[in-house]
Amino acid sequence: MSKIREHPPDAKGEMTSPKEGDLKAFTVFTQLQRGDPHIYAGCVDAADAKMALQFAREHYGQDQPCVNIWVVPKQAIAATEYDKDLIWRYTDQTYRLARGYAKGVREKWEKIRAKNDLDDYEKEDLKEMF
Amino acid sequence: MDSLPENLKQPMIDLLLAVADDKLMLGHRNSDWTGLGPILEEDIAFSSLAQDEIAHAQVIYELLSPLVDKTADELAYGRSVDQYRCAQIVELPDNFDWAVAIARQFFCDHFDRLRLRALSHSSYKPLADVASRLAAEEQVHVDHVDAWIVRLGRGNDESKRRLQTALDQLSPMAPMLFEPVDREAELTGAGLYPQAETDMFHAWRDVLQHVAHEGGLALELSPPNAGAQGGRRGHHSEHLKSLLDEMCEVYRLEPGVAW
Amino acid sequence: MSGSSNVGMHIDHNVQEDPEKLAEFEAKIDAGQLIEPDDWLPQAYRTGMLKMAEHHANSEIIGALPEGEWITRAPSLRRKLALTAKVQDEVGHGQMLYRVSQDLGKTRDQMLRDLITGVTKYHNVFNYPAPTWGDIAMIQWLIDGAAIMNQKSLADGAYGPYVRTMKRINMEEAFHFKCGEDMVLTLMSGTAQQRVLGQDAFDRWWYPSLMFFGPPDKPNCRNLPPMRWRMKTVTNDDLRQRFINRFVPAAKDLGLKIHVVKKSDDGMVIEKQLDPNLHYDESTENWTVTDPDWEEFYRVIRGGGPCNKQRLGLRRFSYEQGRWVRIAIMNGRAGLPPAA
Numbered sequence: 001m002s003k004i005r006e007h008p009p010d011a012k013g014e015m016t017s018p019k020e021g022d023l024k025a026f027t028v029f030t031q032l033q034r035g036d037p038h039i040y041a042g043c044v045d046a047a048d049a050k051m052a053l054q055f056a057r058e059h060y061g062q063d064q065p066c067v068n069i070w071v072v073p074k075q076a077i078a079a080t081e082y083d084k085d086l087i088w089r090y091t092d093q094t095y096r097l098a099r100g101y102a103k104g105v106r107e108k109w110e111k112i113r114a115k116n117d118l119d120d121y122e123k124e125d126l127k128e129m130f
Numbered sequence: 131m132d133s134l135p136e137n138l139k140q141p142m143i144d145l146l147l148a149v150a151d152d153k154l155m156l157g158h159r160n161s162d163w164t165g166l167g168p169i170l171e172e173d174i175a176f177s178s179l180a181q182d183e184i185a186h187a188q189v190i191y192e193l194l195s196p197l198v199d200k201t202a203d204e205l206a207y208g209r210s211v212d213q214y215r216c217a218q219i220v221e222l223p224d225n226f227d228w229a230v231a232i233a234r235q236f237f238c239d240h241f242d243r244l245r246l247r248a249l250s251h252s253s254y255k256p257l258a259d260v261a262s263r264l265a266a267e268e269q270v271h272v273d274h275v276d277a278w279i280v281r282l283g284r285g286n287d288e289s290k291r292r293l294q295t296a297l298d299q300l301s302p303m304a305p306m307l308f309e310p311v312d313r314e315a316e317l318t319g320a321g322l323y324p325q326a327e328t329d330m331f332h333a334w335r336d337v338l339q340h341v342a343h344e345g346g347l348a349l350e351l352s353p354p355n356a357g358a359q360g361g362r363r364g365h366h367s368e369h370l371k372s373l374l375d376e377m378c379e380v381y382r383l384e385p386g387v388a389w
Numbered sequence: 390m391s392g393s394s395n396v397g398m399h400i401d402h403n404v405q406e407d408p409e410k411l412a413e414f415e416a417k418i419d420a421g422q423l424i425e426p427d428d429w430l431p432q433a434y435r436t437g438m439l440k441m442a443e444h445h446a447n448s449e450i451i452g453a454l455p456e457g458e459w460i461t462r463a464p465s466l467r468r469k470l471a472l473t474a475k476v477q478d479e480v481g482h483g484q485m486l487y488r489v490s491q492d493l494g495k496t497r498d499q500m501l502r503d504l505i506t507g508v509t510k511y512h513n514v515f516n517y518p519a520p521t522w523g524d525i526a527m528i529q530w531l532i533d534g535a536a537i538m539n540q541k542s543l544a545d546g547a548y549g550p551y552v553r554t555m556k557r558i559n560m561e562e563a564f565h566f567k568c569g570e571d572m573v574l575t576l577m578s579g580t581a582q583q584r585v586l587g588q589d590a591f592d593r594w595w596y597p598s599l600m601f602f603g604p605p606d607k608p609n610c611r612n613l614p615p616m617r618w619r620m621k622t623v624t625n626d627d628l629r630q631r632f633i634n635r636f637v638p639a640a641k642d643l644g645l646k647i648h649v650v651k652k653s654d655d656g657m658v659i660e661k662q663l664d665p666n667l668h669y670d671e672s673t674e675n676w677t678v679t680d681p682d683w684e685e686f687y688r689v690i691r692g693g694g695p696c697n698k699q700r701l702g703l704r705r706f707s708y709e710q711g712r713w714v715r716i717a718i719m720n721g722r723a724g725l726p727p728a729a
Contacts, residue, residue, distance in 0.1 A: 001376070001458045002162060004226055008702035015506060020498045020715055022491065023169070042557070043488045044171050045497065047718040051281075054274060058175035059481055063561065082428060161460045161473045165453030166703070168711025169718075170484040170497075177477035181470055188466045203465045226707070228714050285717030292713065380464035380522045384582060388575055389464040389522070 025074035026052035028059075030066045038070050049073075132255050134197070138320055141313035142254070143197055144215055145323060147205075148311050148362055149245065150190035151216035154206055155370075156238050157183030158377060159224060160231065168228050179235075179271050186264050193260055207381040211371050212364040217307045219300060221361070221369040229289075232282065233296035235275045237304040240338055243268040244330050253321035276341045283345020294347055305331070305354045309362040328353070404432045418619055423549040426492050434618055438548050439493040440509075441620055446486035447504045448512035451700050453479040455519045456528060464522060471568050472525065478561045485557065489550045505705040513686065514597045516694030518656045523583075523590030526576055529569025531591075531598040535632055537562050539602065542628060547619035577643040584644070591645050592658050598636075600681045602629040630675055637667070637676040649679050656695030 023045040029038035041060040046052035052071040061069060080087060094100030134142055160180035167173025191202035198205070219237060224230040246268055249261035282289040308331050317323040335351045342349040359365045380389065410429050417424065424430065430438075453476045460476060463469035487497045503509040514532055519525060540562060544555035576587035603625040607613070615621050640647060648661040666679045689697070 001461065002223070002225075004706065005162075005454075005458050005703060006699075008699060008706045011505060011698070011702040011705035013506075015502050017709065017712055019496075019502070020712070020719065022496045022498055023715075023719060025488070025491070042485055044484075045169070045488075046171065047281075050277065051718070054277060055171035055175055058178040059171060059484065062178055079427070082425060158461060158469075161469070162457075164460060164473055164476045165450070165457040165480055166707040166710075167480075168707075168714035170450070170480055170487070172714075173480045174477055174484065177473055177480070181473050181477075184466060184470050184473070188470075191466070206466055207464070226710055228711065281718055282714070286720065288713050289717030376461050379462045383464075384580055387580055387583065389468055389572075389579075389583075 023047055024052075026056070026071040027074050027077060028052075028056040029070040029072070030056075030060055031068040031070075032064060032066055034067055038068070043074060044071070046071075131253055134254060134322075135320070138313075138316060138322060139197060141311060141317050142322060143194060144311035144362070145314065145317060146190055146194045146197075146257070147213075148215040148217075149242075149249070150187045150194065150205070151214045151361075152220050152238065152242065152307075153183045153190070154187035155214075155216045155220040155373065156234070157181070157187060158373065159220065159222075160235070163226070163231065166226055175274065176231075179274060182267055182271065186267070189260055189264065193256060203381075204386075207378050208385060211366055211374060214366065214370060214374075215311060215362055215364070216366075216370070217303075217309065217361045218367045218370075219303050219307060221367050221373060222300075222303075223369055223373075227292075227296070229282070229292040229296035230299070232275060232278045233293065233300050235271070236279055236297075236338065236341075237300060237307065239268060239271040239275050240334055241304075241307045243272050244334055245325075248323060248325040248330065251324045253324075257322075279341050279347070280345040283342070283347045290346065293345075297342065297347060297349055301349060301351055305351055306358065306360040306362075308334075309354055309358065309360045311362045406431045415618075418547050418617075422547070423552060424547050425549045433614060434620075435493060437614060437618075437620060438551065439490055439495060441615075442486050442490040442493065442551055443495065443500050443509060444511065446483045446490055446500065447509060448515065449479045449483035449486060451504075451511040451515045451704060453483070454700050454703055455515055455517075455696070456525060458519060459522065459525045462522070463525075468572070475529070475565050475568065478565065482554075482558050482561070485554045486551075489554055492550060501704075501708055505701055505708055507692070507701065510690065511700075512601075513689050513694070514601050515700060516689050516697045517593065517597050518695050520593075520657070521586055521590060523576060523586030524593060526569060526572035526587065527590040527594040529565055530573045531569075531594050531636065532601060533562060533565040533569050534636065535598050535601040535628075537566055538628055538632055542623040543621060545619075545622045573643065577645065587643075588645060589658070591640070592648050592650050592661055593652075593656065595647060596650065596681045596685075598632070599629060599678070600683075600686050602626075602632065604683060604686060633676050633678055634674075637678065647678060652685075654695060 024047065026044050026046055026049065028041045028044060030041045031038045041056070044052050044055040044059060046055050049071055053069060056069050056071055057066075060066070157180045160176060160183065163173065164177040164180070165173065167176055187206065188202050191205040194200075194205060195202055200208070219234060222230075222234065224234065243265060246261045246265035250258050250265050252258040252261065279293070282293045284290070314323065318325060331353050338351065339349050354360075361370075411431055414424075414429060414431060414434075417428075424434075456472065456479075457476050460469065460473050463472045487500060490500060491497055500509070504511065519528060537559065540555050540559050544552055544559060546552050546555070573587060576583045606624045606626045610616060610624050616624070637647065647664045647667055648658075649664050650658045651660040653659050664679050666677055669676055688694070692698075
C-alpha cells in the first residue's frame, strides 16, 4: 500500500482552507437501447454540461448497457406539486381510455355476429324449404 | 493470417507484452486513486478508465497466453522485473498529485490510441480484431483526458502552473513510449505492426501539442534518441520493482493457487 | 458496504409543528405513501433524514478506504478489476447519497468538511483494520452481507429519494456480496495457508459485523420517530438476529469457527476461545451467540478505534489535495478562448 494511504498526514483541528461551495447539479437520463425512452438515472455535480456528460457516462452508464445520455441542469426542471396540483381528474375518465369501450364493443360484436348467424340460418332454412 | 510465422514469434511476444504491460501498470497506478479523487464524480470516472486499462491488459495477455504457454495472471504477476516491457513513464508514482496523473494519462492514452489503431491493421488477425475493439474504448480515454488538459490549462493561474510543471516533468521521458522492442522493424516489415515509426511519433506530438495549446500550455517533445535503452528492452526505473513487490504481495504467497 | 441504521435523532421540542399538517403527514406514512422533498415535512423529519443520508454517504466514502488499500495488491487480474469496481461503487453510492442530502439543504462541500473535522460521523465498522487479503474477502462477505440486509429494510422506508437510492444501491450491493462469497469460498476450499487467512480474518470481522446493526434496541424504539416515520423499518436487534441466523450455519459449512475474541488497541486478535454460548434454540428457531462488547462499540464511536485517525487523515488529505482542481473548474476560465 502506498505510504500516503498507510500514513496520511496528521489531520487535527479546524480546516484552514475557505469553504468551496458545490458545483452545479445536473439531472441524468439514460437510454438503454436506441428507440427506448430516456429514463431518470440520478444526478451529477459538474462545472458545465460537457463535464456533466463525461461524469454521467461513467457513473450511470456502466452498470447496464446504455446507448445515449441526456443531462439537464437540475434547476431547469420545473415540477408540479403533489398535494396542490391535481393532475388526474376524479370524475370518470374511462371515456378517454380504450378500456372504457372494451366491454361495450365486445358485446356489440357478439350481438351483430349472432344476428348475422341467425339471418344466414334463416336464409339457408328458407332455401331448403323451397 | 491466423497464426504467426515461427521466426517472428519472439518479437511479437515482446510487442504484445509492451502493450499489455503499459496498460497494466498505468491501470494499476490509476486504480489506486479510487476513493481519493479530487471530485467524487471524477473519482468514479477515473476508476472506470483504470478498469479499462487493466481489462485491456488482460485481453492482450490472453492473446499471448497460447504463444508462451502461461496464463494471463502468470504473465501479469509471475515475471521478474527485467521481463516486463512497459515504458518507464507508466512506472512513475504520482503521489496523488492530480496534475501528474492527468499528464501521464495524456501522454499514454494518445500513444495507446495510435498504437492500437496501427495494430488494428495487423496482418495477424486475432490481434487486429482485439486491437480495433480496444482502440474504440481508448478514444473515450483520450476525450476524457483532453478535456482535463484544456480545463486545467485554462482554469486559473494555479492549475495552469501545476499542469505545466507536470507536463515539463514528464515530457522528457514520454517519447520513450516509442522505443521499439527488439526486432520490431521485422514485425513492421511483415505487416504485423503496420506503422511508420516517425509518422506515428509526429502524429502523437502534433495532437498533444494541439490540445496543450488549446489549454494555453507549452509542450516540447523530441523523438527518443536512436539506441536509447528503456523499458521495451527490460531496462526499468527503480519504481517498477516496488510497484511489482506491492502488486504481487498476495500472489507470491502461493503462486499458482486460485484466489 | 455501508449502513446508516444507527443515527440517533434529536428532536427540537421548541419547534411547534402545525398539528393538522403533522397528522396529514403521519397519515400518509401510515398509508404506505412515499414522501417527497417538496412535501410538507416536520422539521425533525427533515433534519433526521438529512442526518441519516449524510451519515450513510460519509460511511460510503470512508468505507472506500480500507478496501482501497488492497486494490494495488489484489492477487489476480479479475480480483483487481472486481475490487476496483467495488470500491468505485462505494464512491458512487456516496455521491448519490450526498445528492439526497444536498437536496435537503446542505452543500456537499460542507458535509465533506464536517466529516473530516469530526463534526459528523460515519459508520463505526470502518475504523477496524484490514491487514490481509483474507480481510477483503470477509469484509465483502460479512459486512456487505449485513449491509444488504440493512439496506433492503431501508428500501422499504418512506422517504422517496432515499428509497430510490437504496434500490439502486442494493443492485450493486448484490454484486459485492456475491463476489465476497466467491472469495471466501475460494479461500476456505484452498490451501492450509489460505484457510488460516480466512479464519483469522473471520475472527477480526465477526464482532464488527454484529455491531454493524447498531446498539441494542431501546424498549420503545418502535414508537420513536425513526421507526414511526418509517425512516427505518426493522429494529437493530431484529436485523442482527436475521444476520446471525443466516451466517452462523454458512460459517459452519465453510469450516469457520466462531470465536469470542480479545483484541489489542490496533485491532488484532490477541486471545480467542470458541464461543461458549453458540447454540441453536429449537423453540425460537434462532441461533444464539455471545453478545458484542458494547463498551468497545461506544469507545470506537468516540474516536478510540484502531483506524479512526488514519481514515480521517486520508479523507482530509484527499480533500486538501484535490482542492486546487475543484477551485480551478468552479471559478476557472474554461469557457474562455485559450490564453495567449
